[in-house]
Amino acid sequence: MSKQEHTDADGSEAAPTSEKLVELAKRRGYFFQSSGAYGGVGGFYSFGPQGAALKGNVEDAWRDRFAVAEGNMEIDAPTIMHEPVFEASGHLEGFDDMLIECPECGASTRADHLVEDNTEYEDAESLPIPEVEEIIAEYELVCPECGAGLADVAVEDFNLMFATNIGPGDAQPGYLRPETAQGIFVEFPRLKEYARNQLPFGVTQIGRAYRNEISPRRSIIRTREFTQAELEYFVDPEENEPDLESVADVEVVLYPASEQNEEDGEVLETTIGDAVSEGIIGDSWVAYFLGVAKPWYESVGVDMDRFRFRQHLSGERAHYAADCWDAEGEIDGNWIELAGFAYRGDYDLSKHAEHSGDRFTIFKQYDEPKTVERATVDPDMSYLGPEFGGDAQAVVSELETLAARDRAAFEGDTVEIELEGETHEIPVEHTGFAVEEQTEAGEHVVPHVVEPSFGVDRLVYTVLHHAYREDEVAGEERTYLELEPEVAPTFVGVFPLQGDDELLAQAEEIVADLRGSGLSVTYDDSGNIGRRYRRQDEVGTPFCVTVDFETVENEETTVTVRERDTTEQKRLSIDELAETLASIREGDLEFDEL
Incomplete structure (x- = not known):
């Protein structure tokens, strides 16, 4: 059964909604609007205990695949950088969204979102401002806050960077970084030395970025502070080729620009190898990283029935990008961007070389x-x-x-x-x-850059949304999160059946043993066992261990292990419990094989 085919007890389709997920997230400590005691601030969210653990596990999984497994280095650059960096990168002049301000109530709205929400235009962000103004007038669009007409109101560029000052007095102007990438590019003259001046090499970074969004919305999908996981891969375009053979058979769903431009355009189901040979994906390095990313997304819990790669249209592609594809996940009928895969050419290093006077090249003997x-x-x-x-x-x-x-x-x-x-x-x-x-x-060669850039917060939301389930167990409605064991905030819950001293002592000993084996464990002795199961189901804990009287009375010491999705239970020896659960978490063993 696919993740989209779970049904209610009456046979109707159990379609998870964002509203239910946001309520669950707040109640169970996944995420919630920050500074709630002061009314909250739009576009800023805190991750609670469950959300921080899930987010950390997703980041670790990304690091394992895109840094460790690929042999790339990782850095951690400052989140504030001084003005010359962003003069060179072009962010001071060209990092804008379309702003329209209501003349009646003063509310600011993203003009492209206004168009997309109220017309058949799906990608207004790629349109020039005059055309957006024409659409607003043609459809007589109004302010979403007060209903005033916006037909004759000018649409303006609004720079998304947060400005600050570095130091006292005549302070040096600085900005909170709008992407982690520039922290890698500006350090290239030193990083190339760590790579022994040999191409290709990659540098990764997981960290915070900031964008002063005009109208943040949809909880953690569009915020003003967020986490990115980015890889900047430096190549010699004349000599370096990716290992396409290793990903050639990866099956992908593609939505190329050519299909988007057709009135009845459709997605294409193909493989990475065929997509390259047929010219659907023009750059082999972009194709390689799409092939690496697809199975990784599946491994962390993105539903492959609601996942695709969409090519940027010419109007939305950054001026420096020769080609760009987005990984997209479907949320309540809408496709949201999860990552961008861009071939940036030598634009970034050339610009920083031009503005800094330093050498952003590799010497090729x-x-x-x-x-x-x-x-x-x-x-x-x-x-x-x-x-x-x-x-x-x-x-x-x-x-x-x-x-x-x-x-x-x-x-x-x-x-x-x-x-x-x-x-x-x-x-x-x-x-x-x-x-x-x-x-x-x-000769000195300016490397070209291939950039897979992942939005961590959006991915966390997508994983939760795609994992949301409702069913019925023993005549009782149940909500649970079918999270992959690799990323679940807690891997196992341990419960003493009752408040008996011997049961409590045995349960605490099991908790210590499992934690000593590197497993994330929660202990719960409050309420009846059914409610404790429900609490762990709702936060996505894959397994629950119950210490009962059979555990302490029988000669062979065993416990009940319950699996979250099926609620099936099996008895396992305590001596083998930690090793068995660790094998399941690593994917070496399935619960139904026990």
């Missing part, structure tokens, strides 16, 4: 030295100094760049350069331009 022609400049500073003053060095840099890019520009009597938007003519005789033969042992 030739098999044999090569003699090449190089265009060089040796400017006459006695001319440039008086002519350009403090900008003389910037002129030198522009001349060097131009010589490397376009020798023909120096063929006339003067050469043109652009400096701060102004064009300047410089006599070629003062540039020291020359073409020389040089013998080189290698």
